[in-house]
Every structure is written in C-alpha cells, then in structure tokens.
Amino acid sequence: MRPLLLHLDHFGSFREPVTVDFSDTEYFALVGPTGAGKSTIIDAICFALYGTVPRWGREGAVAHALAPSVTAGKVAMVFDSDGRRYGVVRAMVRDAKGAVRTKEARLDELDPAAPLQEAFEAVVRPLAEGENVTAEAQQVTGLEYRFFTQCVVLPQGRFAEFLHAAPRERQDLLVQLLDADVYERIRQRAARDEETARQDASFARDQLAKLSGATAEAERELTERLAALRRLAGTMGADLDLLRARESDIRLAEQERAAVAERQTVLAELRMPAAVPTLASARRAAAESVETLAADVARLEADEHEAYEALTALGDRGAPRAALAALDARERLETEAARARAAAASAAEALDGAAGEQAAAEQALATAEEQRERLRDAHAAAHLVNRLEVGLPCPVCRHPVAELPRHEPPADVRAADRALAGARDRAQRARAACAKAETSASMHATQATRLESELAALPAPGDRAELEARLAAIAKADELAAQARDAVRAARAALERARSEADKVARQAESAWRALEAARDRLLVAGAQDDPPPPLVREDLHRAWTELLAWRDRAAQAARAALAEREERLDQARARLAADRGRLAERLAEHGVHAPRDASPDQLGAEVAAAVARADSALDRLKEERRRAADLENRITMKEHEAKVAHELALRLRANAFERWLCAEALAVLVASASDTLRELSDGQYELALADKTGDIEVIDYGEAGMRRSARTLSGGETFQAALALALALSGAVARRLDSIFLDEGFGTLDPATLDTVATTLERLAAGQERMIGVVTHVPALAERVPVRFEVTRDGKGSHVRKAGIR
Ligand SMILES: Nc1ncnc2c1ncn2[C@@H]1O[C@H](COP(=O)(O)OP(=O)(O)OP(=O)(O)O)[C@@H](O)[C@H]1O
Ligand SMILES: [Mg+2]
Incomplete structure (x- = not known):
C-alpha cells in the first residue's frame, strides 16, 4: 500500500x-x-x-x-x-x-x-x-x-509492539505477510485430490471387473462362430427353396379340399321351399274363387242398374218438394190476410169511437170558451158600472146614463180559466187519439188490401196428399238403389282380394321356380363336371324340385368320398414339409440358431441373418470392451499415481508443519536482518536473537560479554532502535509488498x-x-x-x- x-x-x-x-x-x-x-x-x-x-x-x-x-x-x-x-x-x-x-x-x-x-x-x-x-x-x-x-504505520508511542509481541502473534503476522496460509489450503486441496484420485481408481477398477469377459480367447471364439454362421447363411438357400416348394404343395392340396368342402356345403344347403308341394292346388282354388266372384259382381251390377232405372223413372224430387212449399206459403199468406182484415176492421171501429170523442171534446171546449168570455164581459161590465155617472153618456151605448144599473158580483174568472184549460187539454188529446186511430185504420186497410192482391196473384194450388205420396215413392227407390250399389261394392272388394290371393300364389310359384333355377346354377358351378344336375322340366314345379333333390343325395355321397381322398393328400404334403424343416432346424441348432417349430422358410432365413448380425455386433462390442479395459487399466495406474503424489504432498504439508517451518525461517531471516541494523544503530553493542524455548526476541549485549536478555529490558532509545531495526527488516527483507x-x-x-x-x-x-x-x-x-x-x-x-x- x-x-x-x-x-x-x-x-x-x-x-x-x-x-x-x-x-x-x-x-x-x-x-x-x-x-x-x-x-x-x-x-x-x-x-x-x-x-x-x-x-x-x-x-x-x-x-x-x-x-x-x-x-x-x-x-x-x-x-x-x-x-x-x-x-x-x-x-x-x-x-x-x-x-x-x-x-x-x-x-x-x-x-x-x-x-x-x-x-x-x-x-x-x-x-x-x-x-x-x-x-x-x-x-x-x-x-x-x-x-x-x-x-x-508505527503509531506514536506504540512502535515497539512487534518487538514485544508474543511469538504466536508474530507467527500470525508472518502468515499474513507471506501468504503462508496458502500452504494449508494446498494441503487440504491435496487431501481432496488424493481422495478423488482414489475414488476414480476404485471406480475404474469396478468398471474393469465388469469387463472380465473381454479376453483375447473370447474374441477368437466369437470370430470363429461368426465365420461358421456366415457359411451356413451362404449354403441354406437350396434348403429354403425346397421348403417353399413343399409349402406350395400344401396350399394346392388345401385349395382342392376346400373346393370339395364348398361343394358339400352347397349340396347341404339345398332345400325345397315349404310351399312347393301345395302350390299347384292353391293356384287352382284361387282361380276358381276369382271366377265365381267375377260372376257375382256382374249380376249385382245388373241389379244396381235396374234400381237406378226405377229411381230415374220416378223423376226429380225438386218439383213435388217445390209444389209442397208453395202450398205451405199460400196457407201462411191466407192466414196472414185474414189476420190483416180483422185488424183493419177493428181499427176502423176504433176510429169511429175516437172521432166521436173528438167531436164531444171540441163541443165542450167551445162551451168553456163561451162561458169564460161571458164571465169576462160580466167583470168588465161590473168594472164599468163603477165609473158610470148618471147623465153622462154610457161608453158602451153612447146614451146618457139614466140610472146606475145594479150588478151582482160576477163569479171568479180564474175558475173559468182553469175549466177552459182543462177543456183545451182534453180536446187536444182527443184530436191526437183520433189522428192515431186514423193512421192505424189506414195502415191495416192497406196491408189487408196488399195481402189480398198477393193471394189473388198465386197459381192454383196442388194436391198435398198426392205430392207427399210421390216423394215417398222416390225415397223408397233411392234406398233400393243404394243397397244395390253397396252390394256391388262388397262383391268387387271380394273379387279384388281373390285376385290378389291368386297373384300371391302365382308369385310364390314364380319365386320357387327362380329358387330352383338359382340352386341348379350353383350346383352346376360347384358340382362335379362328370355328374351335372338333371335338366329342368318346366311344367311341374314340384316334380322338378323332387328330381333335383334326388340328384343332390347322389352327389353328396360322391363329395364325401372325394373329401376323404383330398384330406389324405394334404396330410402327406404336410408330413413331407415337417420332415424337411426338421432336418434344416437341426442344422441351425448345431450353429446355436433356434427357430420356432413351425417357422416359415423366410423366418428361418431371417433367424440365421439375425444370428449373423448379432454375432457381428457382439464381436464389435467385445473389441470395444477390450479397448475400454485397456483404457481403464491405464487410468487406474494414472489415478493411483496421482493419489500417491497428492498423499505425499499432503503428508509434507500436514498440520501446518510447513507453514510453521516457513514462518520460523522468515522470522530467523527477519531477526538476522534486524540484528545487523541494530548492531549498526547501537554501534556494535546490540544484536537480536530468538530465544530457543519461548521464541521471544532477545538482545545480545556485547557490552555485557555477549549475554542475552529480554528485549523488554532495553531503555526507551534502545527500544526505539530495536523496534526500528525490526520494522525496517520487516519492510525490506521479509515482506517486499x-x-x-x-x-x-x-x-x-x-x-x-x-x-x-x-x-x-x-x-x-x-x-x-x-x-x-x-x-x-x-x-x-x-x-x-x-x-x-x-x-x-x-x-x-x-x-x-x-x-x-x-x-
Ligand atoms: N478528535 C479530535 N478532535 C479535536 N481535536 C483533536 C482530536 N484528536 C486530536 N486532537 C487535537 O488535535 C491536535 C493535533 O493532534 P496531533 O496528535 O495530530 O498533534 P501532533 O502534531 O502529532 O503533536 P505531537 O507533536 O505532540 O505529537 C491536538 O491538539 C489534539 O489534542
Ligand atoms: Mg503526534
């Protein structure tokens, strides 16, 4: 760093x-x-x-x-x-x-x-x-x-840490500086490699054990067997041709036997239709029945004709029916006219009454009006009297009034008014009743007149009894004609049935003939050439069938004898095939080829070809196995060698021995290098050395005759010198990184x-x-x-x- x-x-x-x-x-x-x-x-x-x-x-x-x-x-x-x-x-x-x-x-x-x-x-x-x-x-x-x-970094005041460190601590530092733990990893890897190589070798040995049969001797035997099989395959062609010829003989014999058996079946299946024996008599009976029924139909048709003639002679029902209806209508009209006349008479009578009542009412009205006028005048006069003055002219007569007349007070004018109103009302009602009676009388009179004239216009009436007798005669004749028609229909239906029965019998006969011809044709095809069925005699069906069945019995006997003879021939052909095939099978068995007992020539050929192919591939397999066995032997040797090398390596590196040795060597180099530096720094007074027992770093003090003592006994300046010498040695000599x-x-x-x-x-x-x-x-x-x-x-x-x- x-x-x-x-x-x-x-x-x-x-x-x-x-x-x-x-x-x-x-x-x-x-x-x-x-x-x-x-x-x-x-x-x-x-x-x-x-x-x-x-x-x-x-x-x-x-x-x-x-x-x-x-x-x-x-x-x-x-x-x-x-x-x-x-x-x-x-x-x-x-x-x-x-x-x-x-x-x-x-x-x-x-x-x-x-x-x-x-x-x-x-x-x-x-x-x-x-x-x-x-x-x-x-x-x-x-x-x-x-x-x-x-x-x-040697921190202030702590630079002597390495100098004073415990040996174990120093070892750990050196392991890190030298990457010495790599050797432990190598050892572990070597141990794993040894295990893997041993497993590989063991697996290869197991594989090799399975190939124990892959020997040179086995290869030689297999090569010889293959050659023998190939020779057999090359020479068995003639044997197979013979077997095929035998099989062909058998097929022919089977066909011949089947032909005879077929003939037997055809003969056995021949049956006379059940109806044949009675068919001739049935046909006759049907013909007779048709004839009788046809005569019946003809007779009944004549009867029917006659009945219809009689009916026609009586004429149509329409005229007498119309005459009867007209008669009925006239009678109804007469009744109606009589009723109308009576009504007209009674209406005229009612009119007379009403006219009388009206005249009376009119009279009463006139009287009431007059009485009321008089009363009014009386009231006026009474009123006038009151205004008259003697000497003055009278307003009525213009003469001067001499004396004032005396008038009784007149009756009440309102009673006269009511009486007049009642009279008017009655007169009005009497007038309306009279007008209504007048209308009714006129109407009835008109209707009676119309009916009378209609009646007069009708033709002369017929005789009812005579008309009804005619209609009864027509009905009777009609019934007879219908009966005759029904009888004809029934006879015709019976004739139809008889004819269809006759047709049925005829068809049966036809079918029986056809069956006979068909059976005869099959017998001609299936039968022996030297004994054909008898010729057909067309006149008599029953006889024809009987002759054919008689011939059938003879032919069946001949077919039985022929079948026995064909079967014997077939048995002989089969025995020949079995003998030849047995001989060939024995030859195959000698070469280890085992075919089914009834194997066909093609199957036998295929068995031998398959045996050749199997032997061929078995030989290939064996050669391959021998190659694999050789490879496995090489592999076992190689893997055993690898295991041995890995084992040796792991042994050398075991339990960190190598790591410890390496660190000890490094520490020795480090201490030696630091010792040189310290000697220089201390002007030859001190050197460093490792204590044998504890592994601590000690100083050799040449000021004290080269005696050894612990580095911890050094002064502050001496400690710095020693620590610096170690740090420089570490940095320079041991760990160049x-x-x-x-x-x-x-x-x-x-x-x-x-x-x-x-x-x-x-x-x-x-x-x-x-x-x-x-x-x-x-x-x-x-x-x-x-x-x-x-x-x-x-x-x-x-x-x-x-x-x-x-x-
Ligand atoms: N975490 C901190 N926060 C604040 N001040 C700090 C911290 N650590 C150290 N100091 C201060 O920083 C200053 C520098 O410290 P430093 O140890 O670097 O000094 P120096 O130059 O090495 O001195 P000397 O020569 O005495 O060793 C000091 O005053 C110290 O007390
Ligand atoms: Mg400082």
Whole structure:
C-alpha cells in the first residue's frame, strides 16, 4: 500500500479541506509544533482504510473522527497496492443527538492512467460500500488492521509492539505477510485430490471387473462362430427353396379340399321351399274363387242398374218438394190476410169511437170558451158600472146614463180559466187519439188490401196428399238403389282380394321356380363336371324340385368320398414339409440358431441373418470392451499415481508443519536482518536473537560479554532502535509488498550519534526507491536531512499543511 493523495475535511484538528500529495515523494517528514496535527495525517491514512485509528483504542469508535464542534467530515485517499490503483472515501455526520455515524463509505478500483487530480472519478469497478469497505480494504492491503499498525504505520508511542509481541502473534503476522496460509489450503486441496484420485481408481477398477469377459480367447471364439454362421447363411438357400416348394404343395392340396368342402356345403344347403308341394292346388282354388266372384259382381251390377232405372223413372224430387212449399206459403199468406182484415176492421171501429170523442171534446171546449168570455164581459161590465155617472153618456151605448144599473158580483174568472184549460187539454188529446186511430185504420186497410192482391196473384194450388205420396215413392227407390250399389261394392272388394290371393300364389310359384333355377346354377358351378344336375322340366314345379333333390343325395355321397381322398393328400404334403424343416432346424441348432417349430422358410432365413448380425455386433462390442479395459487399466495406474503424489504432498504439508517451518525461517531471516541494523544503530553493542524455548526476541549485549536478555529490558532509545531495526527488516527483507512505512516519533530518544546512524539507515532504505518512508519528528537534525517536508501548523482555524524544503 502506497498513498498518493490524502484528502482531509473536518477530520480531527483539520477544520478546512486539505489535500496532501504524496505522489512525487519517496521519503518525507511531517514536522511542526506539538499538537499541530502531524499524527492526525498518519491517522487519516489508517482511518481511510480501516475506519479506525490506534490512539482511539476501541476499533470502530468513529466518534473521535470529528472534533466536538464539527457536524460533518470526510477523509478520502487514492493509493496503489499490488500494481492496482484504488480510491477509498469515508464521510461522517453528527446527528441531532450528537452521535457520529458513517454517512458514506466506499472503495473503488480506479483507472491508474487517469490524472491523479481526477482519480476519484475514474472508477473502473466498485469494490465495496458501507460496512464492507474495511474487509475489502484488508483484502487489498493484504493486512489486518492489527498488523497494519505494526508494520506499515508505527503509531506514536506504540512502535515497539512487534518487538514485544508474543511469538504466536508474530507467527500470525508472518502468515499474513507471506501468504503462508496458502500452504494449508494446498494441503487440504491435496487431501481432496488424493481422495478423488482414489475414488476414480476404485471406480475404474469396478468398471474393469465388469469387463472380465473381454479376453483375447473370447474374441477368437466369437470370430470363429461368426465365420461358421456366415457359411451356413451362404449354403441354406437350396434348403429354403425346397421348403417353399413343399409349402406350395400344401396350399394346392388345401385349395382342392376346400373346393370339395364348398361343394358339400352347397349340396347341404339345398332345400325345397315349404310351399312347393301345395302350390299347384292353391293356384287352382284361387282361380276358381276369382271366377265365381267375377260372376257375382256382374249380376249385382245388373241389379244396381235396374234400381237406378226405377229411381230415374220416378223423376226429380225438386218439383213435388217445390209444389209442397208453395202450398205451405199460400196457407201462411191466407192466414196472414185474414189476420190483416180483422185488424183493419177493428181499427176502423176504433176510429169511429175516437172521432166521436173528438167531436164531444171540441163541443165542450167551445162551451168553456163561451162561458169564460161571458164571465169576462160580466167583470168588465161590473168594472164599468163603477165609473158610470148618471147623465153622462154610457161608453158602451153612447146614451146618457139614466140610472146606475145594479150588478151582482160576477163569479171568479180564474175558475173559468182553469175549466177552459182543462177543456183545451182534453180536446187536444182527443184530436191526437183520433189522428192515431186514423193512421192505424189506414195502415191495416192497406196491408189487408196488399195481402189480398198477393193471394189473388198465386197459381192454383196442388194436391198435398198426392205430392207427399210421390216423394215417398222416390225415397223408397233411392234406398233400393243404394243397397244395390253397396252390394256391388262388397262383391268387387271380394273379387279384388281373390285376385290378389291368386297373384300371391302365382308369385310364390314364380319365386320357387327362380329358387330352383338359382340352386341348379350353383350346383352346376360347384358340382362335379362328370355328374351335372338333371335338366329342368318346366311344367311341374314340384316334380322338378323332387328330381333335383334326388340328384343332390347322389352327389353328396360322391363329395364325401372325394373329401376323404383330398384330406389324405394334404396330410402327406404336410408330413413331407415337417420332415424337411426338421432336418434344416437341426442344422441351425448345431450353429446355436433356434427357430420356432413351425417357422416359415423366410423366418428361418431371417433367424440365421439375425444370428449373423448379432454375432457381428457382439464381436464389435467385445473389441470395444477390450479397448475400454485397456483404457481403464491405464487410468487406474494414472489415478493411483496421482493419489500417491497428492498423499505425499499432503503428508509434507500436514498440520501446518510447513507453514510453521516457513514462518520460523522468515522470522530467523527477519531477526538476522534486524540484528545487523541494530548492531549498526547501537554501534556494535546490540544484536537480536530468538530465544530457543519461548521464541521471544532477545538482545545480545556485547557490552555485557555477549549475554542475552529480554528485549523488554532495553531503555526507551534502545527500544526505539530495536523496534526500528525490526520494522525496517520487516519492510525490506521479509515482506517486499509492504511498499510504505510511517514512523510517528521516537527519534527524540536518540543521542546525536545514534540519530545520525538512524538517519543514514533511513536514507539508504529510501534510496532503494522500493518503498515510501514517512517520518513524524520534532527533531530538527533529522527533519533537515529529509528531502520533502510537510510543515504542519495550527491556528484558530485548525491545522494546515504546507509542502516545503524540497532539496
Ligand atoms: N478528535 C479530535 N478532535 C479535536 N481535536 C483533536 C482530536 N484528536 C486530536 N486532537 C487535537 O488535535 C491536535 C493535533 O493532534 P496531533 O496528535 O495530530 O498533534 P501532533 O502534531 O502529532 O503533536 P505531537 O507533536 O505532540 O505529537 C491536538 O491538539 C489534539 O489534542
Ligand atoms: Mg503526534
């Protein structure tokens, strides 16, 4: 790990952002007064990588990163490690309760070609964030925090940690520095490889055991068998042809036997239709029945004709019916006319009465009117009397009134008015009744006159009895004609049935003839050529059938004899085939080919061909197995060898023995190298050595006759010398990948001569240009000899850094 850029912002005593550039320096000093912030810069390197700082004590105590008055801060660093470039950033905040927490932490691999000032932006790949950053930083530096602070950063006041460390602790550090744990991993891997190789060998042996039959002897036997089978296949063609000929003989014999059997079936199936024996008599009876019924129909048709003639002679029913109806109408009209005459007479009579009543009413009215006029006059006269004066002219007669007449008071005129109104009303009603009676009398008289004239216009009436007798005679004749018609219909239906019966019998006969002909035709086809069925005699169906059945019985007997003879021939053909096939099967069996007893020639041929193919592929398989067996033997040898090598390796590395040996060797080299440096620094007084029993580092004091004592007994300055010698040896001789070392103080304990030696040693180390050396010192004599100085100062605004004094 070699820092290139370190950025601090509100970290520790630094209150303003500052970037320290280490990129162009191999050897530098951090100088400045007490409390200026020198150690804080070294802390920042540590904090950037591991998130903690040695002087805080407890790991992870991030609270100390920020000064109490600061709310947020940040540390970032660009560094190289093992040929790659990295950027690490940690930012902290203080929350409302005053607790400090990490706000952001990240570690990225950076592009080494990018300019340093832009390095943080040139991210090649992110490596870790948050809590994972410390573990990843450990991977990148190759050192745990506890070892980083022993051999990269030697913190102020704690530089002797490695010198005083327990042997076990030192061993752990060396294991990390030397990556010595790789040997344990190699051992474990070797043990696994041995196990795998043994399993492989065992598996291969199992496989080989399964191939025990794959021998050269087996291959020779199989090759011979294949050759024998091929010879058999080449020579069995003639045998198969013979078998095929035998099979053909059998097929022919089977066909012949089947033909005879077919003939037997045809003969056995021959049956005379059941109706044949009675068909002739049935036909005759049907013909007779038709004849009789036809005669009946003819006779009944004549009867029907006669009945219809008689009916026609009686004439139509219409005329007598119309005459009867006219008679009925006349009688109704006469009744009506009589009724009308009576009504007219009674109406005339009523009119006379009404006219009398009207005249009386009129008379009464005139009387009432007159009486009322008189009464009115009387009232007028009585009224006038009152105005008359004797001597004055009378207004009625114009004569002077002589004496005033005396008038009785007249009756009340209102009674006369009522009597007059009653008379008027009665006269009115009498007038209306008379007018109504007049209308009714006139109407009845007119109707009576009309009916009379209608009656007079009618033709002379017929004789009712005579008309009714005519209609009865027609009805009788009609009934007789209907009966005759029904009888004809019934006879015709019977005739129809008889004819259809006759047709049915005729069809049966026809069908029986056809059956006979068809049976005869089949017999002609299936029958023996030398004994055809008898010729057909067309006249008599029954006889024809009988003759054919008689012939059938003879032919059936001949067919039975023929069938026995064909079966014997077939048995002989089959026996010949079985004998020939048996002989061939024996030959095949001699070659290990077993065919079914009734195998066909093609099957036998196929069996032999299949046996050849099987033997062929078995031979191929065997050859393949022999090849595989050889491979397996080679594999077993190889795997056993591999297992042996892995076993040896694991044995050599067992129980960390090699790791311990390696670390012990490294420690011896380290102590020897440090011893040389210490001798130089102490001007020949001290050397270092390892205690045999405890493994502690001891000093050999040549001031005390080379006696050994514990390193813990050294003075402060001597301890620093010894620790520095060890740190330089670690950095230089043992772990070349530790490409930087930072020493914080301790130089103040050295006398000028020793300081000079230390300075020279550091300069020599820096001149090698393999590692960066940073020292923190108050000692001007040392500081002046360092080529690059970072002057750290502190004022009210916090710490500041300035690069100065480049020689
Ligand atoms: N977490 C912190 N917050 C605030 N101030 C701090 C913190 N840690 C240290 N300081 C102060 O910062 C100042 C610088 O400390 P630092 O240890 O860097 O000084 P120095 O330059 O190394 O001094 P010396 O020469 O005495 O070793 C000191 O005053 C110290 O008390
Ligand atoms: Mg300090």
